[in-house]
Each structure stands twice: as structure tokens, then as C-alpha cells.
Amino acid sequence: MDIKLSGIHHSYGEREVLRNINLDIASGQIVCIVGPSGCGKSTLLRLIGGLERPSLGDILQVGDVPEGCLNPLTYVFQDFALLPWRSVAGNISLVLEDHGISRVESQDIINNVLERCKLSDFADVFPKQISGGMKQRVAIARALAVNPAVMLMDEPLSALDSQTRELLMDDIVSLWTRKPFTAVYVTHNLAEAVRLGHRIVVLSRRPGEIREVVTIDKPLSERRHADPDLEQQQNTLWQMMRDEAMAADAELINA
Amino acid sequence: MPNDSKPDSKGAKSNFDYTKQAPGSHLATKQQPVPFRGGGFAPVSRPWMGFVVFFVLIAFLEAGTRIGFISALTIPKPSDVFNTFVELYSSGLLWTHLMPSLTRFVIGAAIGTVLGVSLGIAIGLFSYVRAGLVPLVAALFPVPKIALLPLFVIWFGIDEASKYALIAFGTFTPMVVATYGAVDNVDRGLIRMGQSFNLAWFSIVRKIVLPGAMAGILSGLRIALAIAIILLVAAEMLGAEYGIGAYILQAGSLYDLERLFTGVAILSILGVLVNSAIGLIEKRVLRWRM
Helix, strand or coil: CEEEEEEEEEEECCEEEEEEEEEEECCCCEEEEECCCCCCHHHHHHHHCCCCCCCEEEEEEECCCCCCCCCCEEEECCCCCCCCCCCHHHHHHHCCHHHCCCHHHHHHHHHHHHHHCCCHHHCCCCHHHCCHHHHHHHHHHHHHHCCCCEEEEECCCCCCCHHHHHHHHHHHHHHHHHCCCEEEEECCCHHHHHHHCCEEEEECCCCECEEEEEECCCCHHHCCCCCHHHHHHHHHHHHHHHHHHHHHHHCCCCC | CHHHHHHHHHHHHHHHHHCCCCCCCCCCCCCCCCCCCCCCCCCCCCCCHHHHHHHHHHHHHHHHHHHCCCCCCCCCCHHHHHHHHHHHHHCCHHHHHHHHHHHHHHHHHHHHHHHHHHHHHHHHHCHHHHHHHHHHHHHHCCCCHHHHHHHHHHHHCCCHHHHHHHHHHHHHHHHHHHHHHHHHCCCHHHHHHHHHCCCCHHHHHHHHHHHHHHHHHHHHHHHHHHHHHHHHHHHHHCCCCCCHHHHHHHHHHCCCHHHHHHHHHHHHHHHHHHHHHHHHHHHHHCHHHC
């Protein structure tokens, strides 16, 4: 299943946040969206997943939802959004409960995603007892449990320290290599974008417009930390964004 | 490359050791420990403290009435109150008074709490209900419910029903206010998460909103049940043959201070028991917060 955005405009009252966004998200690819703070990249993600309605324009699902998919558009949130009163396994079972899946079957799914995210030993602990990195692994496992057609990742690593971030990036790469998934990955971190993105969409500052779409051909599995090619790409991106970021930084909030 | 870097890093290390004592430091001058300023503002469990306070208070009253610096007219001797309680218990009258009171308390509070929590959730979830009923609840909250007892007697008769209604009404308003406040405070991010996974509306309410609001609901319940005990006695004072309130009223009209205080002590014990029962429920239901 692909996603097609055509002519998206969005504003909150008088305040225009997104302008004329046209974008195709092809299945099996990770599309990263980068841009200066406040450029509307998270808003764009909420629009894609139907948590908000665009003021103008269409967001289309192209093609059939793949078989066995319980929730085609599935988010991974920056703040993890785990229920603190449910265990790790309970948080994953939450999203399976409304689909009439048998107990045995849902237990199978839970075990499978926990194993894929290296969480098998943590099934019965509560979110409060585990580190931020582990929490985000749980959130990713929960997203994988519903077998999504498109994963919508909203700065998933931004609440983590840089070492945990490296580890999780490796995990995301290995998850993708084992079984490619489609994802829209919003981030302000260019290093994440060049490590994980097949395509990188650069937004301008508010109102966000697509400035450039950069394609990185190097396969995900061959990208390494401090890879000179990637550093090069990252630098180009930064040159492109630097002035915008400075202007965005100097802007008054709510002005 | 590794051979190269080895002596280099060693050199850097000894260099670091050398400069451990920064050039500007004067170790010879005055030294003193950094003062600790981070104490307090963190409640710690001290379970015996409550008993100590009760014990000291009662011991003080007992000593005061025995020695005589507290006159027997001001307050009865705690030991006499205790004897009256034992008498009440052995005569079997304790249960005759306690059972009707407990029944009224449980039924009235249950009706009020269930209705209050339901309406509170409805106010928390639906903007129209909120806009329509929050002013009404605000208008009802400060009404002294005792003043409405004659009205309830006309509506529900002189028997038990009017007492249930009074207690239910008294617990209802604080439960509504506590519940919708608690629902308002449920993390919106969690609700969005539920919606993003296409959970059914009812699932979101049952699995996300209710557990998220539980802490606030339980702390509202503490207040509501204390109000229920107050209203229980008020209702019984106005027309009941048996009940702790009737017992206190009888004792009061005879100026029998021992019996009056026995009744009051029973109510206090009831209050403490209710409070610790809620504490136990909190411990179970809110285990995830520990």
C-alpha cells in the first residue's frame, strides 16, 4: 500500500503551518521528514495517519491494505505512549484486544514481536521499571504487532540519550532488513535521517513547504555510524537547512 | 595505528594526572563540607506515628480527668467511655445500633458513588454534558444536604429510603467533581495512542480513561465517604429508632457524656476503618505507581 499526498495545506486559525505538500510514499521504503523546529513536520505526520484533518488537499491510500494487517497506519510516538498500569506484554495485547483474535493467537503475536525487539525477558515488567530505550522498543514492538502497512514514527528517538539512540537505530535497521516495512520517519536529527532514510524530505520553516527530496542509494544495512558518505550527505542537508533553522530560531512564538 | 596511539594515550593520561590539582586551587586554605540542603518535601511511610498521636491524646485526657486539672463536666474520662462501650457491646445493643447505620451508610454511599462517578465520566467525555451540568453541580455542591432532609422525607417517606437519598446526594456531588477533574487530567497522548490503534470508543474509556482517572476518583472517594458518615448521623438524628446517630442524640438530650462520646468514638473508628480500606484499595489498584 502506498500513500499519496496531494496539495496539502494546513493552518491553525490564522496561522499557516503547511503549504502545498505533494508527496508519494512508496511501500517498502523509509521516508524521513526533516526540517527546522516548528515547520509542521509532526503536524504532517498527524495528517497522514488521520489524527487530524488537513485544511485543504487529499491524503490517499493507494492500493489494498495487505492481508493480516490489523491497523494500516500505525504510530510510534516520541513519548512512547505506553499505559503505565499495564505490563510490557499487556501494552502490546491492548492493541490486539479489539480484533477478535483468540488468546493463543495473540500470545503468539506478542511473543513474536517481543522476540524481534529483544524484549522476551521483559514481558511481565511495568514501563516504569525499564529504561527509555526499552520503552521505545516496547512501543515499536506494539506497532509491529498490528502488522502495519505504514509506520508513522514521530521523532521516536528524540527522548533518548545519544548512545541509546545509536543502539535503537541499529535495531530499526535490522528489523527493516529482516522484513522491510514502509515508514514515514519525522526527525530533527539529520544523522538519524541519513542513517534510516531511503528518501529524505526537507521542509522549509513555517509555513512548511517541500524544499528538496534527497535520495540515498546506499542500502540501509551498509550504513554505519560515522560513515564518510553519510557525513557528506548530512553536511549537504545541514547547509541547505542552516539559514532556515536560524531564522526559525529567531522567530517569536505565537507571533 | 594502534601501536601509535598507545604511548600517545599513556602520555595523555600521565599528563592528566599531573594536572589533577588545578593550578588555581589552594588546598592549604580552609576546608569545610558542602552543607546538605536537599531534605524534606518527600513523604515517607511512618505507620506507627498515628497510633502514638492517639495514645498520647487519650493518655493526656485520662491523666487530666483523674488528677483533676480537666473538670469531669468538660470531658468524660476515657476509661469510663471505654467501659460504656464494653457495656454496650455486652448488652448486644451495639449491633442493634450499628447494623442499621452500616446498612444506610453502605447503600446510600454506593448509590451516590456509582451515580457520581458515571456522571463525572460523562462530563469529562462529552462537551455538551459538561457545558450543561457543571453549573448545576456547582449550584448543588454548597447546598447543605441536611437542610433538604424534610424534602426527602416528603419525597421518599419517613423510612429508610429518605436516609439513603440524603447520603447518596451528599456523596454524589463530591464524586462528580472529583471524577471529571480526574478524567480531565488523563494524559491526552495515551488517548490519541488508543485512537491511532483504532481501539473502540468503549475500549478507550474502559482501558485508558478509567484507569488513568482512578487515582483522582479514589481520593475523591475519601472525602465523599467522610461526608457520608456525617450525613448518616444527621439523618438518624431526625428520625430513627436505632442507629449510631439516634444513640448519640438520646445520650445528648440526657447529657450523658460517656454515652455521647462512645457514639462519637464509634463514628471516628468507622472513619478510620473506611479511610484505611480506601488506602488498601489504592495500594492494589494503583500498584503500577509504586
